[in-house]
Amino acid sequence: MLYARFFWSGPGMVKAMHHARIHKLGLRKESGGLGLRDFTLWNKAAYHGLVFNIAYKKPTIWVTWVWEYHIKEKGFWTMDIPKDCSWVWRSILKLRESAMTHMKFLVANGHDIMLWEDPWSSLGSLKRIPAVVNSWGPLLHNNAALDIIISNYFWQEHMFNQLPALLAETLQKVKILPQIGNDRILWTPNPKGTFNTKSAYKALLPVQEKVQWYQLVWNNKVIPRHKITVWMLLTGALPTQGGIQKFLGLSSRPRASQEDWDIIIKRSRSKGMETDIISIYVCAVVYYIWRERNQRRFSDSFKTAQGVEMDVFRR
Numbered sequence: 001m002l003y004a005r006f007f008w009s010g011p012g013m014v015k016a017m018h019h020a021r022i023h024k025l026g027l028r029k030e031s032g033g034l035g036l037r038d039f040t041l042w043n044k045a046a047y048h049g050l051v052f053n054i055a056y057k058k059p060t061i062w063v064t065w066v067w068e069y070h071i072k073e074k075g076f077w078t079m080d081i082p083k084d085c086s087w088v089w090r091s092i093l094k095l096r097e098s099a100m101t102h103m104k105f106l107v108a109n110g111h112d113i114m115l116w117e118d119p120w121s122s123l124g125s126l127k128r129i130p131a132v133v134n135s136w137g138p139l140l141h142n143n144a145a146l147d148i149i150i151s152n153y154f155w156q157e158h159m160f161n162q163l164p165a166l167l168a169e170t171l172q173k174v175k176i177l178p179q180i181g182n183d184r185i186l187w188t189p190n191p192k193g194t195f196n197t198k199s200a201y202k203a204l205l206p207v208q209e210k211v212q213w214y215q216l217v218w219n220n221k222v223i224p225r226h227k228i229t230v231w232m233l234l235t236g237a238l239p240t241q242g243g244i245q246k247f248l249g250l251s252s253r254p255r256a257s258q259e260d261w262d263i264i265i266k267r268s269r270s271k272g273m274e275t276d277i278i279s280i281y282v283c284a285v286v287y288y289i290w291r292e293r294n295q296r297r298f299s300d301s302f303k304t305a306q307g308v309e310m311d312v313f314r315r
Contacts, residue, residue: 023038023206024235024237026038026041026205027205027206027208028205028208029214029217029218030210030211030214031208031209031210031211032208032211032214032234032235033208034231037201041201041204041205042197042201044095044098044204045197045200045201045203045204046197046200047091047092047095047099048095048098048099048102048195048200048204049195049196049197049200050092051092051095051096051099051100052099052103052185052187052195053195054066054067054071054076054092055076055077055099055103055118055185056185070085070089073143075114075116075117075125075127076096076117077096077100077117077118077119077124077125078117078125078127078128079093081093081094098204100119100124102187102188102189102200102203103119103185103186103187103188104185104186104188105118105119105120105121105174105183105184105185105186106177106180106183106184106185106186107120107146107150107174107175107176107177107183108176108177108178108179108180108181108182108183108184109147109150109153109176109178109182109183110145110146110147110148110149110150110176110183111145111146111147111182111183112145112182112183113145113146113183114143114144114145114146115140115144115145115146115148115149116140116142116144118146120146120174121170121171121173121174122170122173123167123170123171129167131163131164131167132163132167135162135163136159136162136163139159146183150176153176153178154176155171155172155176160172187199187200189202189203211234212265213234213265213268215268215269215275215279216230216264216265216268216278216279216282216283217230217231217234217279217283219268219275219276219279219280219283221276221279221280222279222280222283223280223283223284223287225287226283226284226286226287227283229283229286229287229290230282230283230286230287233286233290238290264278264282268282281312284312285312288308288312289308292308
């Protein structure tokens, strides 16, 4: 990806060795990444918005055209993907199931929800459930709205008695909410219920455990280049690890200094000036040790330990 090439090689964008996997750069900072945006995933999130707008029947020219030209009487949620359709339309249809998991239908009166087609319950589209089709199919036409099984804002019990008990119980768990006025569709990743690409992107990011050193590295008082150096150290992304890991006690084998790191990380989780000082100092020490290592290796110059210490406190 472009951002990975820029990160490892700079503005020249030349090919260079990547010392961390690309997906690592796109992870949340809390999960050990850099929080850089994965544009492939962002594009997928944007397509979820198109799915939502079509299902919601947003009053736009494009959505109206899609229903009139592409969907017609086929049913958006269950129609097959045409072999000769455009790449955009194919991508939208492929992502229906994914988008459906982040959408919730609110039933007010059932006028605007299609009984067979819309995934208004946790069962999805009823058209795909043979037991429901066999029981209700002869009684309810294909284009029936959900209000056909609602009476005075209650489910019609005699209709559900015709279904297997488990299916009937699952469908009747859907609450009828007359107080909301009209049927609605909510985008669940956003507390407001409306769609935005940012909330979709966050919902699509892989769930990762929070790293213990997050607050140590990403303290807003720490100099950015110090943050990156420590992040590379702790994620194994520094070009050469052996020497500095031994120096800092971060080798894979247990060492006494690991206890010191545990204490540092634990204290960095609290709040206050002391925590800021710990983060600033530790990250600065790592940065200047790494810089000194590079100067000794590539510039044939070196400073004493006292000189490196002076650099830390001078900055």
